Amino acid sequence: MFLPVIMAGGSGTRLWPVSREHYPKQFCTLVGDGTMLQQTVRRLDGLGCPPPLVICNEEHRFLAAEQLRLSGIENSPIILEPVGRNTAPAITLAALSATHNGEDPLLLVMPADHLITDIPAFHAGLEKAERLARDGRLVTFGIVPGSPETGFGYIRRGGPIGADGFAVAGFEEKPDLDTARAYLDAGDCYWNSGMFMFRAGIYLAEMRKHAPAMLEACEAAMAEPKADAQFIRPDRTAFEACPSDSIDYAVMEKTDRAAVVPLDAGWNDIGSWSAIWDAMDKDADGNALSGDVLQVGSKNSIVAAGKRLVAVVGVDNLVVVETPDAVLVARRDAVQQVKEVVGRLRALDRSEYVNHRKVYRPWGNYDSIDVGERHQVKRITVKPGAKLSVQKHHHRAEHWVVVRGTAKVLKGSETIMLSENESTYIPLGEIHALENPGKIPLELIEVQSGSYLGEDDIVRLEDRYGRV
Template identity: 55%
Template sequence: MTSIPVQPVIMAGGSGTRLWPLSRAQYPKQFLVLQGNRSLFQQAASRLAGLNAEDIAVSAPCVVGNEEHRFLVLDQLRELENVPEATVVLEPMGRNTAPAMTLAALQAAAGGADPVLVVTPADQTVTDEAAFTRAVQEAVRVAARGSFVILGVTPDRAETGFGYIRAADGKPGIDALGVAQFVEKPDLATAQRYLADGGYYWNSGMFVVRASLWLKALEQFRPDIAAATRAAWNKRSVDASFVRPGRAEFAAIPSESVDYAVMEKCPDSSAYDIRMVPLSAGWSDLGAWDAVWQVSDKDPAGNACAGDTFVRDSRDTLVHSTSRLVGVVGLHDVVVVETPDAVLVADRSRSQEVKHIVAHLDGSGRSEHSLHRQVHRPWGWYDSIDSGARFQVKRIMVKPGASLSLQKHHHRAEHWIVVSGTAEVTNGDQVILLTENQSTYIPLGQVHRLANPGKVPLEIIEVQSGSYLGEDDIVRFEDTYGRAKN
């Protein structure tokens, strides 16, 4: 039996603003661990790796993501034992899902190959992975015969936050259902009618199609996107870990979704057979805190809690703590989310409106829309513990074998105290090793570097002092991660 070649594609470029303050632009929701010990992105990669069958051969995944999240992608993939090394295609800026899927199709089609693409967003969850696997495997077999296939989620409530698919008459069979129409997000009355009708499904945003068929359809329906994306692809550069389309060419690509660019046009075209496989697997796109509450384990009163929390006389409430005790009393249908630098309290039914807070923060020039107090870097992370006039205190973790850039600062000096691990410190012309409870001083203007030569994480406390303490006061001379300016 000849196996169907499958190319998993994970769309990982979203920002997830509706899950603020846990989700930030620099650490969006797909990389969050909301349940268990794996992030949503890791869950997506593992699910796709499990699609192998006697007639289905799954390749290493292709991840299409944001340039700024590239090391998050690599770090989280390395933690997965069942996922082979991925191809990571980096978008220099967001251009929605149609260009992203096209980049993946061009990568998959290299050398004349024509695998079935299984395309999924990175920020969804399912509770029944076996049902997910069966549905996607059926979709692969249908797509291999030349159809567009979309996964349609069997609705269990009148939901106004999703687009819908109207299935053609008939029942699911070996060839799945036909698709009569894609419909926009409805109002509540329309959503209730869809639920009662039984012929409508939520649009999951998961697509299964031959790479060549996607490229053909895009060239027919949106030749401007097809041509501009090919131009960016032809200008790509490749290094050990990443594929980077041409930046200037990519900026010229029109921004459009897969649905608007191609899928919604297919039911009216006799040139394409479009099918839908129903998915009943406890699916959620976790588009807002209300959706997180929907899929979370709850106590008898309907409360979902995470972290150090105490809940009394409350019902149908979500309480999420990350850094301290959070106590609530007498709340009904409320969301409370705590992080070290921000707290959200919202009516659960209005949790979609969190995006307005993020927009306000962005417009006000505040950093809380983009960064957590703990900021992840390719070498590890730093946590801004305290700050005041002319000083700042950070806790810094450096991964084994990693190093910061060789750098200097014009406006600040630094004191480093090793908490655990071993630090290799370049301080001007000296290179010294420091261990637990030892310290050093980096004068203003001194060229310096911090590295971890050991096999366990290095943690230090850094005390900065000076007239200006911003992150842009860094002159880099050498950098492992391609950030040196000089």
């Protein structure tokens, strides 16, 4: 059997405004039931493999842990990349972690943000890849192309390796349309899926041969990683010195062990709103609709309503995406330019590229329902048994009103209990904490007032989630 390695990094800028820096597409529900990460975990059901090893960045650690917990996986190890260094270093961290106790497992490496609809075909492909990997091959999965796509790299197959796959004759860059058509006509090229299977030790040996500086930096970073509950933190300084490169460039294009297994399993990389339109069910007019949508005389469009009614009349080939704090309207053939919108928001230092109005924390979430120059109103939800950090603020005071559940409040030197319709006031500078001792979610309204209302005005004194 193999150890699944799920790469849950990346920002998904082309799927703004649903995907954002602190809540990227792999943690969003975009197509089907469950988030992209949860669907990736779920497609391993029935294979008998151990819980996955997940790789993500520090900011997303609690999102990943909570979504794994909701998938029935408790305390699965999560490697936290100190900085982004592309896929080869991330996979190297996973391989080093998997072999640190003397074991040498097969690794199945999968991005967390892909869609696969034909699970039996996917499992059949894994069986073929496993046989090749046990024979020492570095296996990649080539998606049988259904159209001349210019947004994917391609893998050209060589001669057959038994009945399970082929040697890799070459990797091709993203082509222009004419070249993509030629690849399709030739019949020996596949879309590059970014999924792999190989023995951890063989991968590391090939890294030592073809990318020694990268391997040495990763070995230094994993020499004495810091463990915090299920989180594994490589040394930041050592990892920052690591070269940045993809696994294709660092290893797969150079090794003589590369093999490809063709895969025809309803794969979609969900890389843009047009890809989501492709993957969604559509009405008789070619419209993919989700949420509270009313359409009249519209065709070939994707309309996603988050919180409000969205009505479209007489439109064709459009993308309309509504969220509580932003709306996107674009032509379907121009959705690759959505990342330019994100770039402009970043240059303007606007929060809409970073966070949604609702922000998730390990203890629950808060929704900023009103913001003014010297005030902010939040709807706060605290999970049963969860507790916010013991903290204080230098620039704001807070009023709390409980609307559901029971709150246990530390305020200075006293501890008080608040029930529905009861309230308390936290003066500026007062040490305080909020806890839900009950069995149902605690919901309260918080009114902040003061000269500065940013999240960086939180001075944490104690925190059960390791954020002090």
